[in-house]
Amino acid sequence: MQQTTETFTVLNVNHFPMVILNQQAVSDGYADQWAQEMKQLMDQGEPFVMVYDHMRVDESDADRERRSRWLIQHRKTLSQICRGMISIESDAQRCEQLVKMRKLFGIQHQVVSSEPYALALIQQWLAK
Numbered sequence: 001m002q003q004t005t006e007t008f009t010v011l012n013v014n015h016f017p018m019v020i021l022n023q024q025a026v027s028d029g030y031a032d033q034w035a036q037e038m039k040q041l042m043d044q045g046e047p048f049v050m051v052y053d054h055m056r057v058d059e060s061d062a063d064r065e066r067r068s069r070w071l072i073q074h075r076k077t078l079s080q081i082c083r084g085m086i087s088i089e090s091d092a093q094r095c096e097q098l099v100k101m102r103k104l105f106g107i108q109h110q111v112v113s114s115e116p117y118a119l120a121l122i123q124q125w126l127a128k
Contacts, residue, residue, distance in 0.1 A: 010034045011041070017048040017083075018122055026057040031066035038070070042081050049122045050085040053115070075106045083125040084108040086118045 010033050012020040019041065025033070041048055059067075071078065085107055087098045095111045108125075112118050 007040065008037050011037045013041075017046065017126060018051055018119075019048050020051045020053060021055070023053075023055065023057045026059055026063075028060050028063065030059070031063035031070075034063075034067060035070045038074070038078075042074070042077055045081060047081055047083050047126055049083050049125055051088065051118055051122075052085070053088045054090070055087070071107075079107050082107055083128070084110065084121075086121055087111045088115060088118050089113070 010022055010025040010030055012022045087095075087109070089095050089098060089111055090113050098111050099109070110121055112121060
């Protein structure tokens with residue numbers, strides 16, 4: 001990744017092209033910073049995969065709405081650069097919720113049970 005990782009606080013880009021949401025950065029109002037970081041990723045034009053690892057933080061309704069609007073607004077461009085979204089989740093009930101929720105944004109999404117499965121899927125998606 002060409003840009004410095006210091007400008008990223010919500011998204012962990014240390015293992016780029018795997019981009020992991022930093023759950024510790026999810027607090028009220030974080031969606032604006034998330035949107036700026038997503039824009040930076042899109043602007044650099046290098047393919048990446050978003051990973052959500054056992055998400056247990058609750059985001060505010062306002063942040064959820066802001067991120068949803070952003071994803072819908074940027075769906076076309078994002079789908080050309082973001083090869084997909086992966087949720088690592090071992091709880092069956094949460095898996096069902098995630099599958100329903102992720103269909104909204106027009107980007108392929110897969111729920112897997114562990115990081116090794118996620119890594120294999122990332123390699124597969126980036127090879128296309």
